[in-house]
Amino acid sequence: MDQNSLPPIQTTARDDAVLKALVGFVRAEALQPGDRLPTERILAERLKVSRNTVREALTRWEGLGLVERRQGSGTYLKAAVSPDMLHMPLTLAGGNDFTSLMHTLEIRRALEAEAAALCAERASPADIAEIMRKLDIMEQAFRTRDGMSSEEDWEFHQAIYRVSGNPLFEQIIAAMHELFHRFWEHPLGVRDFGHASFPYHRAIYECIAARDPQGARAEALKLIATVEDDLKRGAAKLKLPSQT
Amino acid sequence: MDQNSLPPIQTTARDDAVLKALVGFVRAEALQPGDRLPTERILAERLKVSRNTVREALTRWEGLGLVERRQGSGTYLKAAVSPDMLHMPLTLAGGNDFTSLMHTLEIRRALEAEAAALCAERASPADIAEIMRKLDIMEQAFRTRDGMSSEEDWEFHQAIYRVSGNPLFEQIIAAMHELFHRFWEHPLGVRDFGHASFPYHRAIYECIAARDPQGARAEALKLIATVEDDLKRGAAKLKLPSQT
DNA sequence: ATGCAGAAATTGGTAGGACCATTGGACCAC
DNA sequence: GTGGTCCAATGGTCCTACCAATTTCTGCAT
Structure with a gap:
């Protein structure tokens, strides 16, 4: 029954x-x-x-x-609507901002690695060329303005999600991205935030181009790790501003 | 400025x-x-x-x-409210075809593994006892009704997400669960759907109890793999019903 | 014709009142 | 107890009117 x-x-x-x-x-x-x-x-x-x-x-x-x-x-x-849509309100009630930011990064760590691996498996030559194009744009923006650009960086990652062949990756990580930036406002005093993540973008691309899923996964994990480190540095700086 | x-x-x-x-x-x-x-x-x-x-x-x-x-x-x-809560609607465009079901499993594969690993890192003795309790309930239901029970199985997994310390895991995987079961009803003609996943539940638990994140991750991946296999079997059965 | 200020129409936001549909308890007959 | 009826409370819907922000039109001055 x-x-x-x-x-x-x-x-x-x-x-x-x-x-x-x-x-x-x-x-x-x-x-x-x-x-x-x-x-x-x-x-x-x-x-x-x-x-x-x-x-x-x-x-x-x-x-x-x-x-x-x-x-x-x-x-x-404001967004495309379709009959078969699922709406799921995400509620993030973590104590401080730092905890919430880390939570979004934990989700990204899991999804980013999987998406990179799937991308390396399924990318067509045209897909790889498109990703390289986004990578070039991002690297140029990095050199020109001497710093990570949220915009071009995001475009590069989105290209990977799309090539993964699973639209859910882009949708969910986009939600994490927005959630992350809603807590952001003040970069926690870390001026070169995201700087350390730069080289891993090309590393991910090369693994994808070489059809190396495990390598792509590993490099994606390293990339997220640098962001987590930056975040921890910022949190430490906020707690102990005088001990510099 | x-x-x-x-x-x-x-x-x-x-x-x-x-x-x-x-x-x-x-x-x-x-x-x-x-x-x-x-x-x-x-x-x-x-x-x-x-x-x-x-x-x-x-x-x-x-x-x-x-x-x-x-x-x-x-x-x-219906839920606890506090001033510093952030809400973010997650809208997912799903489909009712085989591909969409596989997409939800790809997301679950990534998140389930990460959640199990984090759970193994952070579980307190009380948490482990709670997870074991859910596992017992699930296994008993399995033996009694001789088959995977969606309800008790889901409770067991939810316990793991909760212990991971990151509320986003439970919420996002719940969305995947919903997307998956929206077109469930008949398990694609596979009567013993999920049967193969049974032993991995205890395997995951034992890794968590042993504080073995990598082991928990590996067992979680195996579990999802069995579900993916069942799904593929069901899809093949639908396509080729006469070649049994 | 052009440009610009002000009037007028449009549209979402708020107010207040009325009634309907459902719920849940009180009460009663059996 | 069981089942039924009545009744007050509550969310759901409707209506009308008006407010506030925006857009469009109008008409005058240049």
């Missing part, structure tokens, strides 16, 4: 129905992120529901980061 | 103010998960805002999984 054989019935689910209708709408109209979707009043009239109900539904989507509402302007699509 | 030194002022942020007030309320009243919080009407009156505004705020919290609203009964706290 399975307890799931008698699921609770749903008599009313107005907001869910509204959201389902909206999913169908954006698909029918082929709306892209950035596009404006109909007025709350229009939606309420078309769907034959109260404007309040429409607002509750849109509030939920706003909380999920799917839409953005601008007073006086309209409601805009 | 940091662009963040001049954040945009907030002329109106009623719902945020409501949520902040609610955080203060649950802390002042020391509310625990499961407790009921005041009526929407009461909140609207006390906070001097419209009931609509209260509802929008509660809708956001509901979306984050912090509260649960039951019509006719009330609104109940």
Whole structure:
């Protein structure tokens, strides 16, 4: 006897129905992120529901980061929507910032290594060329501005996730990336943060180009290790600022 | 000159103010998960805002999984809340095909191994006892019903994630679990699905109890590998049902 | 024509009131 | 006890009106 054989019935689910209708709408109209979707009043009239109900539904989507509402302007699509989407709110209630940052890095350590290994297994010659291109851009930015660039660095990593063939890597690590940078603000006083990670980017690329999964995994782990070290240095600096 | 030194002022942020007030309320009243919080009407009156505004705020919290609203009964706290909490919606685009299922397993492979290793490093004697308890329950269920039990098996794994000390493991793997089981229902015709993974549970536990991170990692990888094999067998069976 | 200030329309945000649907307890008949 | 009915409390929905921010239009001065 399975307890799931008698699921609770749903008599009313107005907001869910509204959201389902909206999913169908954006698909029918082929709306892209950035596009404006109909007025709350229009939606309420078309769907034959109260404007309040429409607002509750849109509030939920706003909380999920799917839409953005601008007073006086309209409601805009912020991300692609599809019928089979899973929403999972991540809650990070760690004590201090340092702990939370380390937590995001632990996830990245696991996923980054796996993605690099899969990438080395599955990369086509065109994929390898694309990754090299991103690597060149990143290295040039590094030399020009004499420091790690968040932007180009991120592009390089994203290319690896994409080539891994598993879209979940990019989506989850992107969430970690954003979570990380939300705690960031002040770089904990470490001026050359990320500097030590630079050489490992090329090392990862070379392993991928050589179709060496284990090597790519190892180099990715080293890269994350340098970031963790920087983070620990910063935390120590904050705790003992006078003992320099 | 940091662009963040001049954040945009907030002329109106009623719902945020409501949520902040609610955080203060649950802390002042020391509310625990499961407790009921005041009526929407009461909140609207006390906070001097419209009931609509209260509802929008509660809708956001509901979306984050912090509260649960039951019509006719009330609104109940579902998770602990604190002022310094960071929420980040993770939206994953899944599919219902074989490839998507494999993708979730690739993520689990990476995270499961890392979590097991961290668990082996950080587990206290009490933690190890707790994990053993879950393992016993699972093994008994296995022998009684002669098959892997999704429920008890999941409890065992969750215990490991918790002991890892990083709440993100449990949350992200839970998302993978959800994606996987969304299209589960029938185990692709493989009756003894997961059977092969059984012995590795105890193997993982023994590595954790022995404080052997590398061993725990290796056993976790083997466990996921058996699940991947089962999945492939099921897919082959679906494609070639007549060639048995 | 051009440019710009101010009016007007549009749109999301808030307010307040009313009613419906569900829940859970009180109460009662059997 | 069991089952049923009633009733108050509570979230869900609807309606209308107005506020606040934004965009668009208008019309005057140049």
